[in-house]
Amino acid sequence: MSSIVRRPNGSMVATLRITLVPVRDDDLIQMIKNAANGSLAGIVREAMRSGVLHQQPAESSGTDEDGFDFTGAGFDL
Numbered sequence: 001m002s003s004i005v006r007r008p009n010g011s012m013v014a015t016l017r018i019t020l021v022p023v024r025d026d027d028l029i030q031m032i033k034n035a036a037n038g039s040l041a042g043i044v045r046e047a048m049r050s051g052v053l054h055q056q057p058a059e060s061s062g063t064d065e066d067g068f069d070f071t072g073a074g075f076d077l
Helices: 026-033 040-050
Strands: 002-006 012-016
């Protein structure tokens, strides 16, 4: 369920619902829990723009065999 509204000044307001899964989304869950009143939208915008740093499991280094780091790519490999 989402709702999009355009304001007269050109900005867009998007209202949406997301489901966060424990363990997989622990970084996002902590980010939301730690947000001060009135700051959640700004924090979510910044996370969408620049990503969220993940805590990698001990057995995964976050790099592939060629040394490329995919931890900030927005998906798990």
